[in-house]
Amino acid sequence: MKLLCGDIGGTKTRLAIAHWDPGGTRVLHEEDLPSAGFTDFEALLRAFGPHPPDLDAACFAVAGPVDGRHATVTNLPWRLHADSLASSLGVADCWLLNDLEATAWGIPALAGTDLLELQVGRRDAQGNACVIAAGTGLGEAGMYWDGRTWLPFATEGGHTDFAPTNEEEQALFRFLAARHGHVSWERLVSGMGIVNLYAFLRSFRSGEFPERDSAAEIAQAAEVGCPLATRALDWFVEFYGREAGNLALKTLARGGVFIGGGIAPRQRQRLESGAFIHAFLDKGRMRPLLEGIPVKMILDDRAALLGAARFGGLKTADEGTRTGR
Numbered sequence: 001m002k003l004l005c006g007d008i009g010g011t012k013t014r015l016a017i018a019h020w021d022p023g024g025t026r027v028l029h030e031e032d033l034p035s036a037g038f039t040d041f042e043a044l045l046r047a048f049g050p051h052p053p054d055l056d057a058a059c060f061a062v063a064g065p066v067d068g069r070h071a072t073v074t075n076l077p078w079r080l081h082a083d084s085l086a087s088s089l090g091v092a093d094c095w096l097l098n099d100l101e102a103t104a105w106g107i108p109a110l111a112g113t114d115l116l117e118l119q120v121g122r123r124d125a126q127g128n129a130c131v132i133a134a135g136t137g138l139g140e141a142g143m144y145w146d147g148r149t150w151l152p153f154a155t156e157g158g159h160t161d162f163a164p165t166n167e168e169e170q171a172l173f174r175f176l177a178a179r180h181g182h183v184s185w186e187r188l189v190s191g192m193g194i195v196n197l198y199a200f201l202r203s204f205r206s207g208e209f210p211e212r213d214s215a216a217e218i219a220q221a222a223e224v225g226c227p228l229a230t231r232a233l234d235w236f237v238e239f240y241g242r243e244a245g246n247l248a249l250k251t252l253a254r255g256g257v258f259i260g261g262g263i264a265p266r267q268r269q270r271l272e273s274g275a276f277i278h279a280f281l282d283k284g285r286m287r288p289l290l291e292g293i294p295v296k297m298i299l300d301d302r303a304a305l306l307g308a309a310r311f312g313g314l315k316t317a318d319e320g321t322r323t324g325r
Helices: 041-047 082-089 099-109 167-180 191-202 215-223 227-251 268-272 275-281 284-291 303-323
Strands: 002-008 012-021 024-034 057-062 070-072 079-081 093-098 115-119 129-134 138-145 150-154 256-260 295-298
Touching: 002 099, 002 303, 012 041, 012 303, 024 303, 041 082, 057 070, 057 082, 057 099, 057 303, 070 093, 079 082, 082 093, 093 099, 093 303, 099 129, 099 138, 099 150, 099 256, 099 303, 115 268, 115 275, 129 227, 138 227, 167 191, 191 215, 191 227, 215 227, 227 256, 227 268, 227 275, 227 284, 268 275, 275 284
Parallel strands: 002 057, 057 093, 129 256, 256 295
Antiparallel strands: 002 012, 012 024, 070 079, 115 295, 129 138, 138 150
């Protein structure tokens, strides 16, 4: 089965032609395109290389909420309609799913070398799992264990309330509330979160350090020894670990926590240093439960793309079986 699949993000969209069968998923051709450079998703699709005439279906992972056959990209003014896309692409069907749900579907398609162990947990661990991914925003998804396999489901958990735990964090909360009103975990654990943390720290010492408008710029400054940038990234990792622990408790993810997104691999050394896991475990009486959970970082940034292809293949095959197509 041949599918057009995609991972639609606020910064970058990756499109691919993939082959799926029950034995696995194989990407035949892929391209990365800058999302902000296009007025809508249809315009971006037209910029993608020639679509083969023998496509069976399409499936797109969307960084935002999916409501049935419709989806909205959180950090872009794009709205997608599955029926309209299926018609314009000339395929039997088109599927939309949240990008973190797609990442969860993609995990079984990853090789062992695509996962980095941050915490061993119990070797016989089994049960629900979850995925958390900091990138342009903060995505979260659950993976229900039905006794045989994981069944992913989407959430918008990254937009839940941030809870400060000390005076410095209360000051941070007030700083962000003045800027944004609602202070969610995404305001801290994301690319924009790194910028927010640096801006807060700089507000006390503005004469000493320049403004920095991107996470990449802050990471570069940290590499050359900027103490403010270094503190912002270290704080980001702590908050990342805390919210990963929150998600693990909310989904009772005894089967594992998977860390996705583009930032984690670029900050691999910091996440491996122990600060992430220390914050992950810091849940009082729940620490023993969290110590038994395997925690793994996803190193392959195509997990959501593979998940979209896998989900689309499974759904299309199931529809074909039910309808006799």
